[in-house]
Amino acid sequence: MIELMAEMAEDRWEVEALYDLCFAPGREALSxxxxxxxxxxxxxxxxxxxxxxxxxxxxxxxxxVQIETADQSATALLLGPVAVHPTHQGEGLGxxxxxxxxxxxxxxxxxxxxxxxxxxxxxxxxxxxxxGVDMPPPTNPDRVLGVALQAGAWAGVSGQVxxxxxxxx
Numbered sequence: 001m002i003e004l005m006a007e008m009a010e011d012r013w014e015v016e017a018l019y020d021l022c023f024a025p026g027r028e029a030l031s032x033x034x035x036x037x038x039x040x041x042x043x044x045x046x047x048x049x050x051x052x053x054x055x056x057x058x059x060x061x062x063x064x065v066q067i068e069t070a071d072q073s074a075t076a077l078l079l080g081p082v083a084v085h086p087t088h089q090g091e092g093l094g095x096x097x098x099x100x101x102x103x104x105x106x107x108x109x110x111x112x113x114x115x116x117x118x119x120x121x122x123x124x125x126x127x128x129x130x131x132g133v134d135m136p137p138p139t140n141p142d143r144v145l146g147v148a149l150q151a152g153a154w155a156g157v158s159g160q161v162x163x164x165x166x167x168x169x
Contacts, residue, residue: 002057002093004100007046011046015048022083031136032116035078036063039164042077044108045101049084049093058084058093060101065114067133067157075155075166076146077105079115087140099123102149111153114146114161132158 007015041061049058060082067074079101084093102125105113114130115122116139127145135144135156148154 001052002049002088002091002096004047004049004097006044007041007048007059007061011048011056011059014056015061018056018059018085019081019085021085023081030116032078033138034136035161035163036119037067037163039063039142045077045105045110047086047097047101049097051088056085057088058082058097060094060097060106062101062113064166066162066165067159068162069157069159074112074159075110075164076157076161077110077113078098078161079113095125102126102147106149111150112146112148112157115146116140117145118143119145127139130154136161 017039041063046061047059048056051057061080063078065076065078067076079098082094082097102113114133115127116135117127118125119129119142124146126147128147129142130144130146133144134141146154
């Protein structure tokens with residue numbers, strides 16, 4: 001039995017160890033990490049999955065970002081990283097975390113979510129390539145994906161993705 005729950009402050013180091021296990025060394029050198037520097041993950045949306053013994057099986061985090069459009073700034077959630085411990089891969093935990101947290105994001109009033117990832121995997125959750133939304137280099141533009149949590153939320157949104165500067169969430 002796996003239980004999904006909000007990530008708590010005391011989960012931080014265990015989640016970081018999971019990310020270290022699941023991702024290549026140097027993961028924090030990626031441009032998406034510059035958008036996360038000194039910005040806390042969104043509470044309630046960042047979640048962990050624990051087994052019946054309380055052992056961490058998976059985790060997902062969300063970060064607020066800005067998209068600097070020609071005449072204004074739009075807000076979005078940056079999904080990632082999402083990781084599943086190797087002993088639990090293939091059980092659908094990643095998909096469960098993504099679906100559950102996207103529903104929570106919509107309920108919380110967020111309009112749009114973006115990520116950098118593989119379109120064939122994320123398409124099943126509604127993500128599509130975001131033309132005109134530019135992540136800091138060296139991000140492959142074909143891997144910048146988004147999903148609208150409210151109809152038309154990405155309409156007219158284009159520009160450079162920047163660190164959150166909207167204050168407390």
